[in-house]
Amino acid sequence: MKHVIEVRNLCKEYKSLQAVKDLSFEVREGEILGLLGPNGSGKTTTINCILSLLSFSGGSIRIFGQEMSPDAYHIKREIGVVFQEVAIFDELNVVDNIDYFCGLYIRDKKIRKQYIDDAIRLTGLENYRKFYPKQLSGGLLRRLNIACGIAHKPKVIFLDEPTVAVDPQSRNNILDGIKTLRDQGATIIYTTHYMEEVEILCDRIIILDKGQVLASGTADDLKTLADIEEKVTAKVAGLDAGHLDGIRALNNVDEAAYHQDTLVVKYKTGKNNLADFIDYLKKEDIHYDQIYSERPTLNDVFLKLTGKELRD
Amino acid sequence: MFVHHFKYSVITLFKNKMLIFWVYAFPIILGTLFQMAFSNVEHSEKFHAFDIAIVESDTVQNNEIYREAFRSLSDEQSDHHLFNIQYVTEDTAKELLDNQEIAGYVVLTDPVNVIVNSSGAEETVLKYAVEEIAQQEAMIHTLINADMQGAFEAEQSHRNPEEIYQQAMALIQDDTVNIEDVSGEHLSYIVIEFYTLIAMACLYGGILGMVSINNSLANMSNQGKRISVSPAPKAKLILSSVLASYVAQLIGLFILFVYIVLVLKVDFGNHLPFIMLLTLAGSLAGLSLGILVATGMKANENSKTGILISVTMCGCFLSGMMGVSMKYIIDTHLPVLNKINPASMITDGFYALYYYDTPDRYYQDLISLFVFSGLLILLSIVSLRRQQYDCI
Numbered sequence: 208m209k210h211v212i213e214v215r216n217l218c219k220e221y222k223s224l225q226a227v228k229d230l231s232f233e234v235r236e237g238e239i240l241g242l243l244g245p246n247g248s249g250k251t252t253t254i255n256c257i258l259s260l261l262s263f264s265g266g267s268i269r270i271f272g273q274e275m276s277p278d279a280y281h282i283k284r285e286i287g288v289v290f291q292e293v294a295i296f297d298e299l300n301v302v303d304n305i306d307y308f309c310g311l312y313i314r315d316k317k318i319r320k321q322y323i324d325d326a327i328r329l330t331g332l333e334n335y336r337k338f339y340p341k342q343l344s345g346g347l348l349r350r351l352n353i354a355c356g357i358a359h360k361p362k363v364i365f366l367d368e369p370t371v372a373v374d375p376q377s378r379n380n381i382l383d384g385i386k387t388l389r390d391q392g393a394t395i396i397y398t399t400h401y402m403e404e405v406e407i408l409c410d411r412i413i414i415l416d417k418g419q420v421l422a423s424g425t426a427d428d429l430k431t432l433a434d435i436e437e438k439v440t441a442k443v444a445g446l447d448a449g450h451l452d453g454i455r456a457l458n459n460v461d462e463a464a465y466h467q468d469t470l471v472v473k474y475k476t477g478k479n480n481l482a483d484f485i486d487y488l489k490k491e492d493i494h495y496d497q498i499y500s501e502r503p504t505l506n507d508v509f510l511k512l513t514g515k516e517l518r519d
Numbered sequence: 520m521f522v523h524h525f526k527y528s529v530i531t532l533f534k535n536k537m538l539i540f541w542v543y544a545f546p547i548i549l550g551t552l553f554q555m556a557f558s559n560v561e562h563s564e565k566f567h568a569f570d571i572a573i574v575e576s577d578t579v580q581n582n583e584i585y586r587e588a589f590r591s592l593s594d595e596q597s598d599h600h601l602f603n604i605q606y607v608t609e610d611t612a613k614e615l616l617d618n619q620e621i622a623g624y625v626v627l628t629d630p631v632n633v634i635v636n637s638s639g640a641e642e643t644v645l646k647y648a649v650e651e652i653a654q655q656e657a658m659i660h661t662l663i664n665a666d667m668q669g670a671f672e673a674e675q676s677h678r679n680p681e682e683i684y685q686q687a688m689a690l691i692q693d694d695t696v697n698i699e700d701v702s703g704e705h706l707s708y709i710v711i712e713f714y715t716l717i718a719m720a721c722l723y724g725g726i727l728g729m730v731s732i733n734n735s736l737a738n739m740s741n742q743g744k745r746i747s748v749s750p751a752p753k754a755k756l757i758l759s760s761v762l763a764s765y766v767a768q769l770i771g772l773f774i775l776f777v778y779i780v781l782v783l784k785v786d787f788g789n790h791l792p793f794i795m796l797l798t799l800a801g802s803l804a805g806l807s808l809g810i811l812v813a814t815g816m817k818a819n820e821n822s823k824t825g826i827l828i829s830v831t832m833c834g835c836f837l838s839g840m841m842g843v844s845m846k847y848i849i850d851t852h853l854p855v856l857n858k859i860n861p862a863s864m865i866t867d868g869f870y871a872l873y874y875y876d877t878p879d880r881y882y883q884d885l886i887s888l889f890v891f892s893g894l895l896i897l898l899s900i901v902s903l904r905r906q907q908y909d910c911i
Binding site: 221255258259260261262277278280281283284286288290292293294295296298299303307308310311312314355356 | 520523524527530531534535734737740741742744745746747748749750751752904906907908909910911
């Protein structure tokens with residue numbers, strides 16, 4: 208598959224802090240690539256380097272097979288960016304904001320008008336066309352932020368944590384919009400620290416920490432790195448050490464931990480693990496409020512690779 | 520793209536309430552305060568001739584120096600019209616003074632007596648005028664004596680004393696200190712203050728330029744980040760922003776001029792077109808200064824604003840806006856500073872309209888301002904070209 212973006216051995220320092228270390232990856236045409244990592248892992252710095260906003264000390268960046276630079280206007284014309292911060296003018300209403308940013312790419316007024324309508328429809332802002340930013344909620348502002356970044360129908364879109372501090376309704380709207388953009392043929396680079404989002408959206412995921420790639424692949428590929436197959440979580444009050452040892456001795460149990468009335472049991476393999484676990488609780492007359500089973504998450508992968516939670 | 524960016528830059532500038540206040544409202548408020556403060560000063564400084572009396576006597580009839588002096592000072596057609604004089608008896612003069620119909624009266628004795636009832640401005644002027652006349656009389660007598668002595672020594676004793684006296688009178692009249700306004704025009708204190716206000720309004724336009732450019736800089740605003748990753752060339756963005764800020768500022772200056780001339784009734788004489796032309800150049804210089812500070816300095820917006828205002832104020836101070844003597848000091852000791860100080864170029868251009876017979880100095884200042892602006896804008900464009908940041 209054709210590579211739209213190629214990053215090779217990228218290095219970036221902020222004074223004494225090495226923000227990105229020898230980072231290499233590529234983005235394939237038409238895919239959604241997720242850059243997943245905790246705050247400070249180098250996701251935004253990497254994107255800003257790719258966009259030629261930040262200078263970097265080593266490595267190379269090629270987009271559409273050509274070297275990216277601040278005055279590579281023919282490349283920039285095909286790129287759309289949705290920054291983490293809301294980047295709009297308070298003095299302009301919704302339509303004017305989109306028109307202004309779209310107009311930096313599209314000269315033809317008729318085409319622009321059509322594109323603006325499409326962007327407004329995609330982000331669900333039809334009822335807010337003449338609203339000024341101060342009249343919009345946080346979620347609607349985020350949607351406007353996205354509309355301004357993608358209205359010119361770019362081939363490559365960078366979405367840098369677009370759902371931070373967004374209500375569930377707006378988040379769903381944003382995620383649906385991103386899927387639509389992918390279906391329309393855009394290549395998307397999506398950064399977030401919400402693992403659920405990358406699992407839903409991304410074709411491939413790169414897990415970053417301290418400016419380095421920890422792992423990459425599809426969500427299923429990555430989950431194998433967690434080295435577990437099932438995780439059972441139960442709310443249990445007053446579990447004693449003897450019972451915890453009993454649980455650890457059950458079939459297939461790899462690890463059992465009890466903290467603040469929450470019992471987490473991880474299984475490497477096996478079937479009927481949940482049924483066996485409930486049988487044990489009943490047999491030992493241990494009362495529980497909730498109990499659920501899940502496949503390992505990307506957080507488990509991150510925990511396995513770094514020894515810390517993704518959101519630490 | 521140029522027109523598109525220009526259009527939205529104008530809209531955003533006009534919707535920025537803070538800018539509207541500083542660029543549009545503030546100079547008008549300041550102008551109003553100037554008018555309130557200084558128009559009274561000017562009115563109070565205007566002198567009106569006042570009534571006095573001279574006690575009739577033979578001395579008055581015979582002393583041609585006093586007679587001529589009082590005639591001149593009471594001539595209504597003269598620029599030196601100080602007194603409205605009545606020639607009366609001493610009793611009548613006393614009565615007039617008691618009734619406060621005159622400021623005082625003069626009795627030509629030796630020495631001359633000036634009688635007044637109080638110590639106001641008019642009484643002081645009367646005393647001062649009479650003392651001056653007495654000194655002139657003494658000087659004439661000295662000159663006559665010296666001339667007669669000279670004639671005697673030159674064996675020209677046949678000269679007519681009357682002739683000598685007439686020559687002395689002519690001499691003393693020629694010798695009168697003649698303060699002449701070489702331009703034939705009056706540059707009043709309040710007009711100077713309004714020139715200062717206009718110059719300040721020109722330079723304050725730098726804030727407009729700075730805000731407009733900051734909106735396009737990735738390290739200054741989130742919108743700037745988005746604009747920086749767009750395919751819009753930096754030179755076009757800057758020139759478009761400059762034009763937008765310039766239009767916004769010129770509208771502000773036009774409103775200021777309309778207000779000053781039509782509402783505050785400040786009289787700029789027949790120089791108004793030249794003043795407006797210089798204002799066009801001055802405001803461009805102010806803008807370009809703001810743009811250079813915005814593009815050339817790595818600091819946050821508040822720091823840049825502080826730097827710009829400091830540079831502007833410093834320039835105004837050195838150009839003599841806050842005390843004319845400073846301009847003279849800089850001209851004497853560091854003239855090059857006034858050549859590169861836009862505030863100095865603006866004020867110098869204004870004053871040149873009044874103090875020079877030819878417009879050469881005015882045009883020199885005008886051209887200097889345009890060259891200054893062009894250089895600063897060029898520097899800004901070069902500094903932004905291919906710019907990447909170490910940190911955003």
